[in-house]
Amino acid sequence: MVKLHRLISIVLRLAAAGAAAAAAIIMVISHETATFFGIEMEAKYSYTPSFVFFVVAFAVASAYSLLVLLVRPGSTVSRLVLLTDVIVGMLLTGAVAATGAISDVGKNGNAHAGWLPICAQVQAYCGHVAGALISGFVSLVVYFLIIMYSLHAVAEPMCSCH
């Protein structure tokens, strides 16, 4: 039973790390230059603060997920992991939400604010950002499962007094 717990935990952590790394990498390599009415338009993630936050958050989450695999189950540090899992989960939610909000303006614009959509001009760039968002969302869902599973696992072994 303990071995099964450990196996599920390892699989979830590896899945979260992989999806988070993919999200960060897809966002970093998004880059496109387009000419629009004679004006050259360059699009890359580092021009948007939310996208930079996205890359940092998912890179940190990916590294963290791998590091946690080294923590011995039942140790004092493992009790702290649930706390940091919740923090990382919230960090990823913030990154996905901020990137999603800006992507929506990029795709649909905001007529009331006078912000025009740009995705028709830089389609490949927008495709990359959408890919990063999907990968990030998958990682976030796996993190949510990890947190729910950890909550369950923390509550259980502590009751085995008899």
Next chain:
Amino acid sequence: MVKLHRLISIVLRLAAAGAAAAAAIIMVISHETATFFGIEMEAKYSYTPSFVFFVVAFAVASAYSLLVLLVRPGSTVSRLVLLTDVIVGMLLTGAVAATGAISDVGKNGNAHAGWLPICAQVQAYCGHVAGALISGFVSLVVYFLIIMYSLHAVAEPMCSCH
């Protein structure tokens, strides 16, 4: 000791509910009409999907915080509360992040995407959104404390076998 736990929990829930309600209300009443180069510009929260999400998320969180006060400590439902607390915490993080990202574009624009800042034209509106963001952030911090406190409280009483 149990009474102190309960008192801290009630105070935190009321603080979270109050700040969340304030955030939702400040955002809803944000409205301004300005004339810019002869063009009338109307700014209100419902024109931006992220701001609508913000209002819904904080209204739900405020109602939820008050409802949780009715849950009897130690009951089966109270075990479920930690799970829903984490979900609400993530929801609020997403709302603050998405609103923050759009507010940043409103304040500073994004020259690379051709999106101009609008806060110079609708200062009162931007002030309201900033106020809602601050209030929302306070509510989020209190929620974080609630989650950390609940994690602690869930782990403790379950070990009192001897």
